[in-house]
Structure formats: C-alpha cells, structure tokens
Amino acid sequence: MSDEPRRKLLAEKTPFPDGLDERLRAQLTFLVEVDRLKTVLRQSPLAAADRRENDAEHSWHLAMMVGVLAEHSDRPVDVGHTVQLVLVHDLVEIYAGDTPLYDSAAGADQEEREAAAADELFGLLPDDQARRMRALWDEFEERRTPEARFAKAMDRLQPLLLNWMARGGTWRTPGVTADDVRARKAVIGDASGSLWEAGRRLIDEGEQRGWARTSPGE
C-alpha cells in the first residue's frame, strides 16, 4: 500500500483548528470520516420512500431490530454487545463498497478488499480503539458467538422485510429464484428458529404471489 497515494480524508477538507487534544482530534477525524457510510447505497428499497437504502440507515435499523427481537434468539445474547456489532458491521464498506447479496462475482475478492478497508478506516482511531473496533468487526464476520450469529440474522432479516414490503424488491433480480433467496437467508436459522420460520413464511408467500421466481423444473 505504501506506493499508493494516501486517500484524502473528509476532515482534511475543513481541518480542525489548532489546540485540540491529539487523541480527541483522532477520534473526531474518524467520526467525520464515517459520515461517508450515509452515501454507500444498498440494493434494498425503503418501505417508507421510493429510493434505495444507505448503509447508515440500514445499520440503525438493525440496531432497532436487535433491541426488539433479541428475545427470539435461541441462545441468550448480550443485547448491548449485539447492538455494537451491527453498528460497526458495514463500516468497511465506506472504502470497500457494498457487495450485493446476489452478485457472486463481486463477492470473490470481497474479503480482501474489506480487510484492507478495515485497516485503513479503523487505523484513524487511537490504537486501543482501533483494536476494539477491529475486534467487533472480526467477531461479526466470524459468526462464532451467539451475538455475532444474531447480528448476522438481523442483517439478513431486515432486507427480507423490506423486500416483502416492496412486493419483491431485490428478489426480482434477474436470474434469482425463491430457492436462491431461501439459501441466502437460511443463516437466520443459525440464530433463531422462530425468526427463520417467519422469514421462510414471507419468502414462501412471496413465491406464491409471483414476487420471487420459482426454480425451473419445480
């Protein structure tokens, strides 16, 4: 990376005045930079307006879902920690971009791009906080704790709800079938049997109504 020109930070457009404590300056620089998450567009259509959702809105929505739906987790979860996971889970997309769920090609080098983005973005913070943020993101990605599995379930259930509201939404992506949707959403069941049952109910009903395509040969 050393021969690449350094990315210009948002905070460099209007540099903070002299006299701020260095640690606070690093924190504010990071907090201004993450404003970019509001400009990373997802595929999902909003339920409340005719436009696509952005990552910041999505992350807030997941945090709300954790608070309301945590009781459906098959294993006890620490709600506050799960909220932390969903709040930071998409931050790397600030530099790596959103990878659509039904786009296998873009998924190929996703891991590498996102790891580099994590180094760059979290590296703006003081070291101790950079490590903490990285640990949260790693935990979400590795899905080994009940909290990470529930956070991932919310990340899959939320667009499912939005697609239901849109009577199809990204389920109508060319080449995608209801079976594809079921396969991509099945991780909800790793965290919550009851939520996956409800999610499957929406997909089944969507297929019956023609909002998701039935696989050829069925």
Next chain:
Amino acid sequence: MSDEPRRKLLAEKTPFPDGLDERLRAQLTFLVEVDRLKTVLRQSPLAAADRRENDAEHSWHLAMMVGVLAEHSDRPVDVGHTVQLVLVHDLVEIYAGDTPLYDSAAGADQEEREAAAADELFGLLPDDQARRMRALWDEFEERRTPEARFAKAMDRLQPLLLNWMARGGTWRTPGVTADDVRARKAVIGDASGSLWEAGRRLIDEGEQRGWARTSPGE
C-alpha cells in the same frame, strides 16, 4: 384522539401473511413503521454529500460517537445504555416531525406533539416493550441520568461537527449569531468539560472566520 381517523401503518400496505405469532407480528409491524425515520429530514448538511441528513442516519452517527467518545464523559456512563438512548431519541419525530434547533415558534407545542407521537408509535409494540421504549425516551428527554446527559451532548455535538465541516451550515440561519449557537450547545458541558471546550473552540473559530455571525454591539 378517538374521533380522528387512525393513521394508516406502513405494514398495512403489504400486510404480513396469516400464521405469524401475534407478538412477533406486532414487533415486525413496529419495525417496519420505524422505516419512516429515514424520511425525516434534519437541517444539518452531511459532511460526505451535498444533501441534508435524515434522522435514521443521525441516530446511527450518535451511536458511533457514544462508542468512541464515552471516555470524555465527566461521570462514568454505561455505554450500551447510552447507545440505546440515542437510537430511540428521535423516533417520535416519525409522527411529530423534526423541530429545528433555531426555530423557537415550532418549539412551542413540541413537547405535546412528541408525547402524543410516543403514545401512538410505541403503542404498536407489545406492552412490555412499549413501556421499555417509552422509559428510554423519557430518560433522554428528562436528562437526569449521566447517560441521558451524555446522549444529549452527542445530539448537540454531532451537528456542530457537521456545521464545522460545511463551514457554517445552519449557523448561517438568518438571525442566528455565534452567541445563539454557544447558548444552544452549552448543554454539552453538562456531560463533558473537555468536549464542550472542543466544541466552543470550533464555534469561536467559526465566528472568527465569518461562518457564524457576531452579535450586534460586540
């Protein structure tokens, strides 16, 4: 309220299929309804794009700020609880609308409108969760706990950062002076001396650069 026609819920546009558990159905109805927060526009300009911020993005940003800046609180705060406060603090604006900080007229009946909105919105949830959500919102509004004061400080500091990035932003509202900005932002100091010192530094510097008006007679 009983003679007013009931508001149509977002979830009624595409009703959930039969066979969902009633408690889960209420939770999902609420979680779809709060999608509206993404359409409530604030006055603040984004740092990362040339448009105004919405309440959902703003709430997410506050939650990030709590995680990074909590160490600056003058009193110890429970980070997870403070995050819960900022995530729900603007929900009532879904029905009551955003009240601009520098608009005294709109502020007059704000409390009444927001309390009615809270009853209506939180009432979509199962009773125990409605009470919990209402308690969080009341705690934020009353500002009696260290967590509520720190949450409020973030709510004031975040647009201050965005206005700094925009070289004025809403500080340039006609009739508003740098002294007005200082007065509205002083509550940051109720939670954190060091963050209020930094915030005042930005306002002072903004005034010197002509991004905020100096009061007549000074």
